[in-house]
Amino acid sequence: MNPSSAFQLSDVSKVYTNGTVALKNLDLTVNEGQFVSLLGPSGCGKSTVLRMVAGLGKMSAGTIYWGGSSQRRLAYVFQEAALMPWATVQENVRLPLKLAGMSKAAADTAVAEAIALVELTGFEHSYPRELSGGMKMRVSIARALVTKPEVLLMDEPFGALDEMTRSRLNSDLLHLWQQKQWTVVFVTHNIYEAVYLSNRVVVMAARPGRVVADVAIAAPYPRTEEFRTTPLFNNYCREISGCLAHASGQLLLRPDAEAKAGDVINQIA
Amino acid sequence: MTNLFSDLANSANLEKSISPSSAWRQLWLRPLLSPDVLAPGAVGLLLLLFWEIGVRVTNMPPYLLPGPLLVFQTLVSEWGTLFPSMLITLKITLVAFIAAVVSGLLISILFTQSKWIERSFFPYAVILQTTPIVAIAPLIILWVRQAVPGESSTFVSLVICAWLVAFFPILSNTTLGLNSADHNLINLFQLYRASRWQTLRYLRLPSAMPYFLGGLRISGGLALIGAVVAEFVAGTGGTSSGIAYQILMSSFNLQIPRMFAALLMTTALGVAIFVALTVFSDLMLRNWHESAVKREN
Ligand SMILES: Nc1ncnc2c1ncn2[C@@H]1O[C@H](COP(=O)(O)OP(=O)(O)OP(=O)(O)O)[C@@H](O)[C@H]1O
Ligand SMILES: [Mg+2]
Numbered sequence: 001m002n003p004s005s006a007f008q009l010s011d012v013s014k015v016y017t018n019g020t021v022a023l024k025n026l027d028l029t030v031n032e033g034q035f036v037s038l039l040g041p042s043g044c045g046k047s048t049v050l051r052m053v054a055g056l057g058k059m060s061a062g063t064i065y066w067g068g069s070s071q072r073r074l075a076y077v078f079q080e081a082a083l084m085p086w087a088t089v090q091e092n093v094r095l096p097l098k099l100a101g102m103s104k105a106a107a108d109t110a111v112a113e114a115i116a117l118v119e120l121t122g123f124e125h126s127y128p129r130e131l132s133g134g135m136k137m138r139v140s141i142a143r144a145l146v147t148k149p150e151v152l153l154m155d156e157p158f159g160a161l162d163e164m165t166r167s168r169l170n171s172d173l174l175h176l177w178q179q180k181q182w183t184v185v186f187v188t189h190n191i192y193e194a195v196y197l198s199n200r201v202v203v204m205a206a207r208p209g210r211v212v213a214d215v216a217i218a219a220p221y222p223r224t225e226e227f228r229t230t231p232l233f234n235n236y237c238r239e240i241s242g243c244l245a246h247a248s249g250q251l252l253l254r255p256d257a258e259a260k261a262g263d264v265i266n267q268i269a
Numbered sequence: 270m271t272n273l274f275s276d277l278a279n280s281a282n283l284e285k286s287i288s289p290s291s292a293w294r295q296l297w298l299r300p301l302l303s304p305d306v307l308a309p310g311a312v313g314l315l316l317l318l319f320w321e322i323g324v325r326v327t328n329m330p331p332y333l334l335p336g337p338l339l340v341f342q343t344l345v346s347e348w349g350t351l352f353p354s355m356l357i358t359l360k361i362t363l364v365a366f367i368a369a370v371v372s373g374l375l376i377s378i379l380f381t382q383s384k385w386i387e388r389s390f391f392p393y394a395v396i397l398q399t400t401p402i403v404a405i406a407p408l409i410i411l412w413v414r415q416a417v418p419g420e421s422s423t424f425v426s427l428v429i430c431a432w433l434v435a436f437f438p439i440l441s442n443t444t445l446g447l448n449s450a451d452h453n454l455i456n457l458f459q460l461y462r463a464s465r466w467q468t469l470r471y472l473r474l475p476s477a478m479p480y481f482l483g484g485l486r487i488s489g490g491l492a493l494i495g496a497v498v499a500e501f502v503a504g505t506g507g508t509s510s511g512i513a514y515q516i517l518m519s520s521f522n523l524q525i526p527r528m529f530a531a532l533l534m535t536t537a538l539g540v541a542i543f544v545a546l547t548v549f550s551d552l553m554l555r556n557w558h559e560s561a562v563k564r565e566n
Contacts, residue, residue: 045479051456054456054460055460056456056459056460074460076456078453078456078457078458080453082451082453082454082456082457084454084471084472084475085477085557085558086475086556086557086558087475095457095461095471096461098471099462099463099467099471100460100461127556127557128557129557147461197513
């Protein structure tokens, strides 16, 4: 095993108890400090990969090797915000520290910091029902960051956000990642987001879930907003959307297919 | 009903932010003037009026159907004998209810700690619940008399009967609640290596709260019913006899207005228990649960 790898999934398969083959013979190595995005059609097993990495549920076959980091220094932002409805924002964010046995006073600074990071200062005492969908997701991100993790698993964390907030949180996340040297595995449906953020974009296909493409994004960090307008960025996006279309088994992204789709829409209108 | 009680709970909240005198107005006047009180109140008054008029017009003898006025007069004149009886029934109900809450909560926690315990013992809880209390009350009274001779024997056996009836809703509701914590949150607790105790304390118990409180409301009424039914079966005389005994005696002696008065007291007690538990439950859940929160949309 490569010494610089954070973890390595080797020949992993996952069959759920109802018989769904979510993953089949999947190999994935993520190096320490790497930012890897998982991209793929809905139901292809992206969340399942994260669950296996986090040790939630048994793998049906295969192994995971841990390198320098450990599974203990891992944080997970779930696809749903998964907040405790009976607890305030502050109490929700403090939960991981409380479970680790840290006193309230000792946790307070870290909690305030994490809340400030996702720009929810002022909402500490609100209950989840008083927050919008995007705000709940930010609380969930703050809860993940509060433990100062080494490995960060994020399952479509910005899916519920508007374009403006999403791109702001993208650059914040990138900034933090460079600063803290996390290893990040980031699930998204958004090709632009994946290319903008990642060292590597891993494209998956469904039934059974497997890796079909692994594209290295060779652009230097820090990446600014201008990067989004460069030809390099566009080339990567085109390449990956090609892979994705292939993985989905649909060729909707071909120009003639798009024209057809346009015709249908015109007819309906 | 629920609206009225959440009104009560909400106005209790408002109290902090406004001046004392208007706070009292908020607390009492607003819920009393709400349609949730006015509408059923008006219906009740109308019914009583028709009843009184009907009894007077048809010259109905009071040993068949007394008018509401007569019942009320009897209630006042017999208060001295009826009220102590009601207190005895209330005491049986409360002790049985508290026993049901504590035992139901503890056993449901035990059930969720091991699937095997739940599998092995839950059917017996169901059997206990489905056996009619009237049928086993004589047995219980007989056995308890052997074990606990003397004055407190009846009290203990009545409490056991009422407990048997009140116990199951708490057990089944809380078990359901403890098992219905959000699976993502369970994963999160697992991820941060929470202990069994932490998961119970910070996740399962709060998740079970709405279910437990629902069980509480059902079980409060059932405890009273259990106590009354068991009193009927026991039928003891002497100084320490409950409200059911008074109903029974009044019907034997054809003191029908007195029987109505005792019935009225029992019903009022049942409603009071329900109202108290509903207000309690809304106060507990007011910050987060859909059943107690007023949504803007
Ligand atoms: N708990 C489960 N029990 C049974 N099948 C499951 C379970 N969780 C997921 N699956 C199945 O496994 C497959 C992969 O699911 P997964 O949640 O990993 O997809 P995903 O790529 O994250 O999809 P999405 O982008 O929609 O979130 C799906 O076909 C799904 O039906
Ligand atoms: Mg998913």
